[in-house]
Amino acid sequence: MDANDSPPARLGRFVEAFGSVTEAAASAREPHWMLAIRKAGLARFADQGLPTLRHEDWRFTNLAPIEALPFRPLPRPEPRAVTVADLDRLPLAGMSGLRLVFVDGHFEPELSRIEALGEQIQVCSLSQTLRTDGAWLEQQLASWHEGQDRAFRALNDAYCTDGMVLRVPAGVAVAEPIHAVFLSSGSEAGLASHPRNVLVAEANSQVTVVEQYASLGGAATFTNTLTQLVAGEGAQVEHVRFQDEGPEAFHMGALRAVAAGSAQLAAHSFALGARLSRQNIGLTLAGPGLEAILNGLYVTTEKRLADHHMVVDHAQPHCASHEYFNGILSGQSRGVFHGRILVRPGAQKTDAKQTNKNLLLSSSASVNTKPQLEIYADDVKCTHGATIGQLNPESVFYLRARGLPIETARRMLIHAFAGEIIDRVRCGPIRQALDRLVWDRLERDAQVRLDASRPHD
C-alpha cells in the first residue's frame, strides 16, 4: 500500500524516440506551443516513469510487459493497406452518420465519412485543428489537470499525433452519433499510437460520440489514448468507448470529463479486447444539479486483464452520479476495479451510487475490486456495493426446468448480466450492435457452456 512512486525504470526507449517527434513537428510546422506541451510531457514522464505494482493505484496491474515491448511511435503517417472493406467487417460498421477513421494514430480522410453537419458544428482531426484553430485548441489542451493517469497523460502529451476534435455550439443538437474508429494496423510489436480527443459540448447542446478501438493485425501494439470532454451547462452528452483491440494488444485509455451545472452525462466503457487494458475515468461534477452515469462492462478470457479505475468528484451540491460496472471473467483472466466517489465539503444533497458486480466463470479467473467512498458532507445519499460470484444456481435450474439446455440457460443469464450495462446505452444503434456482439462472443466462449465448479448431470 505504498503510495510512493518508484524510481524511473528503463525509460530509455520512451525518451529516445522523441527525436522523431521533434522532426515531424518541424516538418508539419506545428505551432511552437504544441512542441512546448510535448517537451513538458516528455520531461514529466522521464521524471516518474511507468507506475509499478508498488503504486497503490496500480497494485493489481503489472505494466512490466509494456516496458518490455519495443516503443515505436509513428510521428508521421506511413502508408497502410487499410480499405473500406476492412472497416466494414468491424462491429458498428452499419452505423450511419459521420465517421472519422484513424489508422495507427493518424487521420485517414479517404476512409472517413465527413459530411457537413451545418456550419456551426466542428468535427475534424486534431492535426487539422492545429492548423485552423490553434488558439482555441491551445486553450483546451492547457486547461487540464492531471489525474490518476499522469504517466500516460505525460506520454500522450509528448507523442500524440492526432485525434478527434468536436465542438458543438450552444443549443445545438446533433442528431446522429459521431463515430470515431481508431484502428491499429497491428503490423509490428511495440507500434504505439497516442490518440488525443478533444470534445466540447457547449451549453444546452446534445451529442453522442462513440470511440471504437480495434486491431487488424495480431501484433502486440500499444495504444495510449486520452479523451478530454467538456459538457457545458445543461448539455446532454453520451460518450461510448468500445475497446475491442487484438488479443495481444496493450490499451491504456483515459477519459477526463468535466460537466457543468444541470448537464446530463453518460459515459460507457466496453472493454472486450486487448491482452491488458486499463481505463482511467475521471469525472468532475463542477456545477450543481447535474446527473451523470458511468457505466462499464468488461469481458475477459484466457490470460487477459481488464482494469477500470474511476474517480468521480462531487464538487457541487445537488448532483447525482451512478456508476455501474459489471465484469464477466473466464479462463485465467483477471478483472480489476477501483472506484472512488469523492464528495467534497459543501456538496450537499449528493446522490451517488456505485456498484461493481463480477461473474467468475472459471476456476482460475480472479477479481480485485475496491469500491470506495470518501465523503466530506453530511446531507448526502451514498451507497456502494460489490458482488463476486457465479451464476445463481436457482436461476439456472428455473430455466432448465422450462426445457432450456444448460448452455442456453447459462448464456442467457450471462447475457442478461451484460445486458444490465448494455441497456443503459441510450443510442439505439450502438446499443443493439453491442448487444449482438456480446451475445455472439458468449456463444464462442467455451467457458459459458462449461460449469467449472462441478460436473453437472
Added chain:
Amino acid sequence: MSTPQSTIDQFVQSDYKYGFVSDIETEALPPGLDEEVIRTISAKKGEPEFLLQWRLRSYRHWLTMTEPSWPKATYPPIDYQKIIYYAAPKPKARLESLDEVDPELRRTFDKLGISLDEQKRLTGVAVDAVMDSVSVATTFRKELAKHGIVFCSFSDAVREHPDLVEKYLGTVVPYTDNFFAALNSAVFSDGSFCYVPKGVLCPMELSTYFRINTANTGQFERTLLVADEGSYVSYLEGCTAPMRDENQLHAAVVELIALGSAEIKYSTVQNWYPGDKDGKGGIYNFVTKRGLCRGRGSKISWTQVETGSAITWKYPGCVLLGDDSVGEFYSVALTNHRQQADTGTKMIHVGKNTRSTIVSKGISAGRGQNSYRGLVQMRPTATGARNFSQCDSLLIGDQCGAHTFPYIEVKNPTAQIEHEASTSKIGEDQIFYCNQRGLSKQDAVNLIVNGFCKEVFRELPMEFAVEAQKLLGVSLEGSVG
C-alpha cells in the same frame, strides 16, 4: 428547550471522565530506544534468552522499516527517541495475593469502575489490570486454574509457561508484519496471556483493563490468547488514559489462536483519551490484532467499540485457515472533534467453506474523520467460501468526513462476496419526531446513534453493551447545536 435529565447529561461537564492522573510511585527508564533499552527491559523481567533474542531481531527489523503513510490520518512525525519505553508502578515486593496491591493502585482502578476485589465483583469477570506497561493484578486466577485455564500477565506466563509462549508468540503476527508490530515485539513490557485447554468452556468472562498513567510513556502491551480444541472463551478489553497535552503512543499486539472447533470472542471498548476539542493531546492508538482460525470449524469473533484516541489505526482480522472456520468483525467507531480513525478488518479465507461477516458502523461528528478500511481475500483454496460485508456511515454535521475503502480480492470462483455500504445523516425529520415526543435534540441523536449501532452492541457481553452505549453518548456531547 427543557430536557429530561438523562444518564447522558451526567457527563456533560466532564468531557472525559477518566482524565485524572494517579500519584503512584513509578519506576521508569529514560526516554529513548536502543538495544541497551531492550536488554534492560528483558533483564528487568528476568526473561529467558529466546525472548531477548526475539526482541532484538524485532528491533533490528524495525530499524529497516518506515512508518506507514497510507492510513487516512495526518499527524506530526513521531520522535521515537522521546518516548519512554518502560514505566511501571514500583512494586513493594512480589505480590502473593491481591490484598497486597498498592492501595493507591486499587483506588485508581476503583475509580475507573474496575474493582480488583474479587468479593466486590458481582458478575463473574476475571480481570487482568495493566497500568502503564505492567500487569498489576489478575483476579480469579485460582478459580480459573481449577478448570486448567491459564489467565495471567504476560510476564507471569513467560516465567510459568515459557513453552506455551515460545510455541505461539509471533505465529499470528510475526514481527515483520508491520512497523508498529515490529516496534511492539522489540519493547513490549507486559500484557495478558490466556490458555484455555481442550474442551474447556471458560466459566467467566476474562478481561484486561489497560491504563496509561505516566506522561510521555508509550504503552506496548502484548496479548496472546490460545483456545485449544473444542474450547470457548470470551474476552474483553477496556482502556483509558489521563488527559495530557502531549500525544502518547499505544502500539499493542493481540494474537488469537483457535484450534479445531474452538471459539474465541474478543470484545474491545476503547476509550483512550481522545484529545481536547481542538485536537490537542490524545492517544495514538496503532494496534495490530489478528486471529488465526487454525483448526477445522473454529471461530473468532471481534467486536470493537472505538470511541477514544486521537488517532486509531487498527484492523483486527482473521486468517481462516481451517476448513469451515468462521470469522466475524463487528465494529462501532466514533470520531468527534478532531479525532481520526482508520479502522476495519482483514478476512483472509484459506480453508474450504470458510465464512466471514463484517458489520462496520462509522459515526463522524465535529471535525472527525472516520475511515473503514477492510480487506476480504479469497485464496484459490477457499472453495465455497462466503463473505458478507456491510459498512454504514452516519454523519453528524457538515465538517466531518466518512470514508469507505474496501479491498476485495477473489481467486476462487465458488467463493461468494457481497459488500454493501451506505452513508446517511441523522434526518431533521427524525430529530423533530423525537423532539415532538419530548426528547431533547442530544437525546434524539443518542437514541438514533444507538439504534444505528444496535447490530454491533448485540454482540457485546451485556454489561459492556451498556457501557458502550453510555460511552457513545458522552463522546457525542456537543456534536449538535
Added chain:
Amino acid sequence: MRRAGEALAITMEDRLKMEPILDIRNLEAGVDDRAILKGINLTILPGEVHAIMGPNGSGKSTLASLLAGREGYQVTQGSVTYLGQDLLALNPEERARAGVFLAFQYPVEIPGVNSTYFLKAALNEVRKHRGLPEVDAIEFLSLVKDRIRLLELNEDLLKRAVNVGFSGGEKKRNEIFQMAVLEPTLAVLDETDSGLDIDALRVVANGVNRLRRPDRSALVITHYQRLLNHIVPDRVHVLMNGRIVRSGGKELALELEERGYDWIMPTEPVAA
C-alpha cells in the same frame, strides 16, 4: 373409506388398459444423509388430477423438486417412471421437454432476461422435442395473447424480465401462464395457492382446469383444502413424515380441512 376402495378398484381395471403417466415406486430420498421421503408409492393415470396434502415439513416440496430434477437431493431407493421411461435419469431440461412442468413455489427473479424471449425459447425447445417446427414470432404472439387472457394477466408482463417486479400473485399466475403456453403432459403445482387471495386463486384454478385433457395429468401439492374446491382432484393423498399415510377421493380433503392433520395416525401407510 369404502368409496376410496371403489375408486381404487376402478383404477385397477384401467391400469390394464392404460400406461400411467407417472409411476413412483417405493421412493426414498433425502438431503445430506437426512431422509425426507421414506418410501413413496404413487401412480397417476392419464387425465387424472392427484392432490398431495400434508403439514409443513412432510416432504411435499421435496417430492416436487425431485420430479423436476433439482440438484442436491439423493435418491437412495425406488424408482420414478414417467411415460415408461426412467425420469430420474433425465436432467431438468430433458424432463421439461418431455412434458414435466413444475410450477415453482417460489419462482426466482431473473433480472435482464426478457419474459417473452425466455418463453419463446422454452416453447421451441419443447416443440423441437415433439418433432414440431419452431413457432415464428407472429404465431407465438397470438398464442401468448390467448393464454395471457386466460390468466387475466397484463400483457405488459411480457415486456418485463422474468418474475422481476412481479407481485406474489403475479408470480404464481405467471407460472400457470407459462404452463398454458407449454402444455405439459404432467403438471406439478407446488403450493401454487400459497399467498393468493381468493380472486387470484379462482383465476389460477380456472387456468389449470381449462388445460385438463384426457391425455394430461396434474399433481397438485397444497397445504390447504381451498384450492381443491376449484381444482377438483380425482385422488387425494396425505403426506406425513415422508410417507403417504392416507389416500382417498376428494372428500378426504374436506375431512382434513375439518379435522386437521392430527387425526391421521402417521403409523398406517396406505398404498396409493
